[in-house]
Amino acid sequence: MMTIAHRSNPDRTQALAQQVEKFVREVIVPFEGDPRLGAHGPEESLVTELRALASAAGLMTPHVPRDGTHMTQRETAAILKPSGLSPLGPVALNTAAPDEGNMYLLERAGNEEIKRRFLAPLVAGDARSAFFMTEPADENGAGSDPSMMRTTARRAGNHWLIEGRKTLITGASSAKVGIIMAKADEGACMFLVDLPDPAIRIDRVLDTLDSAMPGGHAVIAIEGLLVPDEQMLGAPGEGFKLAQMRLSPARLSHCMRWHGAATRAQEIATDYACRRMAFGKLLIDHEGVGFQLAENLIDLKSAELMIDWCAGILDAGALGTAESSMAKVSVSESLYLVADRCVQVMGGLGITRDTIVEQVFREIRAFRIYDGPTEVHKWSLAKKIKRDHLGSAR
Structure with a gap:
């Protein structure tokens, strides 16, 4: 089972990062045109096939080595960045959201039975998970403000009765493990559930801008869900504290994965600019194009350094709430500019699905x-x- 490592092994990390990069580029990238890719992410049969390939290569959940130690955040960054070189990379390697963040949380906060029952299948890549926190804004539920949470949990003997609605729940379709946040008299609480459950209904899967995550993002109704006491994570009223424990590393892992995707977009745009002739010379020799690629290089390096800085804060044992907010803002905005410039450099081709650049921009x-x-x-x-x-x- 996972434990947080107290030492790093640069040689091990570098070798593993190289393996991950080679695997994604040579094995996973060819699946980017697979017909099982849809508006709501890859179909389950494709997920299963990709994960079988990762397992055969010895790369399933690579940031959680077989000796049971969980890599430091800096080591994790070295692994998750190349995993993101394809939108399918994190799915295949089990480094994707929300599973990566959920595994981190369960390792840190779960007792041995919770780890055996809910965490072990996630680490093995045999199950996917969903994190049920966000609620519909049109019902004044918890969107970006968890204090507005309306989903309730009340005691019912040695169980908890949970009722409410959730939205934008990533991967709920076909997930086997659910983490549900609800408000009790004691305060916010977090519960573990097996999925599917008849009391947890997917009303619809939203049509969203992005399309990389299996199961898409669903609107959920929770009606009459009974969860036994032993499936509460932590104690009553500790839900927000547990959410904060998950939050900073999860924010940062998003930055890691999308740094890989933006790097790939830059590679494709650079190759195009170095081959495409326009107005008597290569595109890259036109200042308007060359400068955009140069700005991308600067933004990619800035994002890399911000990720490394925040990872160091977390590795030192700090909660890193403010630091992860700074990293999330800086990296997401910088990488968006990188992706936007790549589309612009490629012109008409950049807005087609003939390359992955268009999807990287959306994601x-x-x-x-x-x-x-x-x-x-x-x-x-x-x-x-x-x-x-x-x-x-x-």
Whole structure:
């Protein structure tokens, strides 16, 4: 089972990162034109096939080595970035959201029975999971503000009765493990459930801008769900604390994966600009094109350094709430610009699905919303600035 590593092994990490990159480029990229890819992500048969290939290569859940140690965040970055070179890479390698964040949370907060029953199948790649937190905005539920949560949990003997509605729940379709947040008299709580469950109904799968995640993003109704006491994660009222434990690493792992995707888009746009002739010379020799690719190089390096900085904060044992907010904002905005410039450099070809650049652009645009929009993070940081200033002025 996973435990957090207290030491790093640079040689091991570098070798594994190279294996992951080679696997994604040579084995996974050819599946990007597979007919089983749809608007709501890859079909389950494709997920199963890709994961079988990763298992055969010894690369299933590569950031969780067989000796049971969980890599540091800096090591994880070295692995997750190349896993993101294809939108299908994280799916195949079991480094995708929400599973990667859910595995981290269960390892840190679950007891041995929870780890055996819910975590082990996720690490093995035999199950996928869903995190049920976001609620419909039109019902004034918890969107980017978890304090507005309306899903309720009340005691019913040695069980909890859960009722409510959730939305934008990634991967709920075909998931086998669910983590549900609900509000009880004691405060927010977190529960583990086996899926599917007749009390958890998928009303519809939303048509969204992105299309990389299996199962898409669903609207969920929870009606009369009974969960035994032993399937509560932590204690009653600890739901927000547990969510914070998951939040910073999950934000950062998004940055890692999409850095790989943006790097791939830059490679494709660069290759195009170095082959395409226009107005008597190669596109890259036109300042308007060459400068955009140069700006991309700068933004990719800046994002890489921001990821590494935040990973170091987390590896030092800090919760990293503010730091992960800064990283999430900076990296998501920078990588969006990278993807946008790649589309622009490629012109008409850039907006077609003849290359993966168009999808990378869509996915990274959605990334600016995942785990909190840019504006929410800036608002949170502004509150911290005010709090710190007023505190130091006393």
